[in-house]
Amino acid sequence: MYSLNQRFNNQDIPEDEFMASGNSACAGCAASLSMGLALKGLGKPTVLVIPACCFTIIPGAWPLTALDVPVFQAAFETTGSTLSGIKAAYRKRGMDDVCVVGWAGDGGTFDIGIQALSATAERNDDVVYVCYDNEAYMNTGIQRSGGTPMGAWTTTTPVKDPKSEPKKDIDEIMIAHRIPYLATATAAYPHDMIAKFKKARSIKGTRFIHLLSACPTGWRVPENLSIEVMRLAVLSNIFPLFEVENAEIFRQTVIPDEVIPVERYLRLQGRFRHLTDEAVKEYQKMVDDRFERLRKRFEITE
């Protein structure tokens, strides 16, 4: 069968399953869904490095695991260097075909792990680094990270003093490393996401994939809306989906039929509930400005 008039043809989605039921993610967790989709795109042989993050918990406590690929649970700030080490070992063993993939949260990427990540990218080690960005330290209970967006409530940026700085632009940081491949993706667009993972696998050198990954618990959205909220992030240009090759070729891979106001994205989430209409307006401007900077590059290279 095929889906008649649907936007996506789900027939294209690989049937392979690498993420088993029985995992310990919260209900509605986009991260566990993203993992399943990412691995569908990557295929085997793939080995994962997972630092401290929600995914320390999600696969299950010893002796259980939900993942059908080998995993090394690494220290928080070491994703980049652990990847480099494993890749070097495989190279020595003549197993260069193994795709070595890091799977870190925003805290482990934007903050504590950025040094190791930067070094791995600077050496252009042949690894894939995935940041599933749920925009705060969710595993420890929703504390502010460098990935937390401006205006958001977290347990360390209370409603009376929400985060006043914009989200760290990790994409620009990684582009500045001139790595061969960078992509943004989200499970709300599974075809786009899988295609990017497939493509990443086919490229040599450091590849960085930035996933927006809704956390119903931390974003204060109903569990059933985690896909919806990620979709709104894309449609409002809060989280445009694009890829960058060699820091030169910029391509927007999903162009919304109609860009929706940022307000729709913000108002769906409890963590932004306190934002005044005035603040939402400023937010819109900030998002527009950032997208405009990106758009110019999409245009130049298209």
Add this chain to the structure above:
Amino acid sequence: MKYTDRQVHVPLCSVSTTSSLVNKTGTWKSAQPLFIDRVSPCNQQCPAGEDITGYMYLVGQGRYEEAWRLIMEENPFPAIMGRVCFHTCEERCNRTEHDDAVSIHMVERFIGDYGLANSLRITVPGPERKERVAIVGAGPAGLTAAYHLRKMGNGVSIFDSNQKPGGMMRYGIPSYRLPKEVLDGEISRLDEMGVEFKIAVKVGKDVTWDSLDNEFEAVFMGIGAWEETSLGIEGLNKKGIYNALEFLEDINLGKEPKIGKRIAVIGGGNSAIDCARVSRRLGAEATIVYRRSEAEMPAHTEEIEMAREEGVRFLFLASPKAIYGEETVAGVKLEKMALGEMDDSGRRRPVPTGETFDIDCDGMITAIGEATRVGDLPPFTSHRGGVVEADRMGQTTHLRFFAGGDIIDIPHTVTHAIGSGKRAAVAIDRFLRGIENDKDSPDQFTWGESGTINLAWLKGTSLFCRRNPSLEVVDYTDMNPFYFDCLPGVKTKRIPVDERLKGFQEVSEPFSEEEVISEARRCFNCGSCTECGNCCIFCPENSIKRDPDGYGYVADMDFCKGCGICVNECPRGAMTMKLME
């Protein structure tokens, strides 16, 4: 051992090798997803009980014969329906809130024509039982009842006083809307199915109602509404004055009625429009005179539009008071009307103003409504002014007699007639089999205001009605519109006006195959699982899988945490969340 008081069987480091499948996370949930087959608004309102989303699904995949057979489960006349049904389904189509309604009738017409062009047949075995059913009236109600009863294994004889079957479809509806080949083609299938036609036999005259009552185990009455309502003013016997039914019957029999060059058509319904449009085809000027305004006209807007294109003029808020002319009509005296309070039909009532004016004309057609000839009804069924009393399934006060179509209290359309014929067939079949009406009785499964009945749904064999059929109607807010691109609908093309006025050529042009497929694919398939896979792909628990033994998907409750993403991401509202005990 010195360091421990317990025996350990653990590896050197914490390496996990046991699948998390032993961890039954399903216990976490407080609500669970349910796959349901809901009714789409088009299906819910279809007076003929068609499974529109079902055949759209099939047509979208080029499975035309299957689509034809799916319609034929419910309605024996897709080619006719595609042309004359007023397709109220399209008004309810959820797609109207997205872009444009799906052009359902054009897809249906294509499928109907496909059936005719390919001589598709419905084969039925001979009657299973010796009991026979008499059908009186070969209009759409009678023909449909005959068709379904025959399919259900009953012997059927159909009586009609006219020379050919079809009822108002043949003698009322002009062929520029419904070509006679189409009509003949679809009716001829009943012949092949072994329905016995007793043509040119008027019951009540050539055979008595009593004899039917005696010879047949059950009788279905569908004698239609063949009496034109009188205007109730003087001078209606002047030459050049017709009533709509006489006029259209003449036209449909190929006769040339003697009518003038400037014609006033009195009335605001579909027959008035047809009379005016036919008049234009006869080379006359035609003016429709209606006592309310355009907004209150019962005629279908598309019909009004086409009449306008063809040069029909409209005179609103005018009511005939007298007819001028000696032998032949020469003009009409009209009273200006104003709009008053709402009446029972929900339209504003025309209120006489006392002010009059005249118009000239040399022909006049009255078309203010048709009613059943009371004298043609059997003496033993009760009726109110020709409207036969019957229950929702069509059973009359004389229990062996059933009724449908224009003689009962339903809107006068072919579609409603077909639906009523089907309902009556179900009721008759059950009556013959001695099944009492109980809580499972089919009238529990008739939907909406028009008493829609879908046989496949009833039997549980409908394309989508696999599990948990629900009569809940899906509206646009139940859908996830994101999954559907905005694609404007294909517009129906009509032949040029000068072509139309030359004769009785069919006005609207068929869709090409590509157009039909693209329209069918625009259908949201509201409320039906099309196995698109979203529920499965978006399940963070990987707990939704293809149903190994059938259609659709199953959610593994051992692992489902009840997040409800699947329900939110189901494009078509074919899932719901159910709170757990």
Add this chain to the structure above:
Amino acid sequence: MRKVLTGNQAVAYGAMLSDVQVVAAYPITPQTTIIEELADMQAEGLADLDYIRVESEHSAMAACIGASMGGVRTFTATCGQGLFLMHEMLHYATGARTPVVLANVNRAIAAPWSIWSDQTDSVSQRETGWIQLYCEGNQEVLDTTIMAFKIAESLRLPAMVILDAFFLSHTSEPIEIPDIEAVRDFLPPYDPGDLWLDPDNPRTFGSLCMPDTYMEFRWQIQRDMERAKQVIDEVQDDFGRVFGRNYRQVEGYRSDDADVVMVVSGTVASTGRDAIDFLRARGEGVGMVKIKTLRPFPRQELVAALRGKKKVAVIDRNFSPGATGVWAQEIRSALYELPEDERPIIYGYIAGLGGRDISIKTIEEIYQKTREADQPDDVDIWIGVNYV
């Protein structure tokens, strides 16, 4: 083959001869020349290794753990601050049971900045679960590096080869370089067995442990550390048989008939030998015990060596503020099990911090103080300090 090598070169030779496969390292004085030497060896084609030039010691150890999980022999080197930055990952390597070998050049801790010799860096890693092997001379450095791989790999515990800054790292000695084929016989290629990230075997390493499972993994580390004492002996014996150089975890020097025994580690041992000879010539009943392993701590050998001695003087080139030198602590607790009449009195001395020289005179002073005092002070005595 004999060559004149610095201690750092000896480390590099040891790693090269061990056919190390992945090196991840970060420069820091005075360790730097080790990783320069290895880079040269790789570039010259002498060592077939993959070299990851990481951005920090933390990453160096993380990369080594990763590579070790990938199933290859891994090595890094650092000192002082670098070792401190690695601290978290030292623990991680143990818990992951990755037999990484690290050479640490003992360097003093900042602030204030000092690049000179001091054991505080390595003794501070006592609880990380690393085997710690202290070396006296450059030959021992080279030999111990080779042995460290064998010890670590057979126990699946990481091992640290420790040498004093400058006294060894930058001091040249003629040393014997073993034949690589003989080393290969002694130390076969690394076999990770089942515990490595086999791409075909989907297992999760390092899974979260709930309170009901965690202790078992820690206990196995302890069990294997205890076993390590025996393994170290076996490996040293093997090494001695093949290469003719014998090493012990605890080694006495003229201590059998001594009343007063000095306990030392690292390069102090070689100065100590001369000091003992000098004092013996004066007729003093003094001897020396050199300890090679801080972890596992060679409790039994030490008890055997010191049983019945009158006085034991422990020289610590490190200290634990608020307590005593680390070696002294360890020795005190080890000897406590002796019956009172066989238990020596233990004197603790802190000397040579931040590279200050421990000369024959220093040792003589320590001996003098020990002989004169009937009872030790309740805190360690700091030797040669200008108290302020």
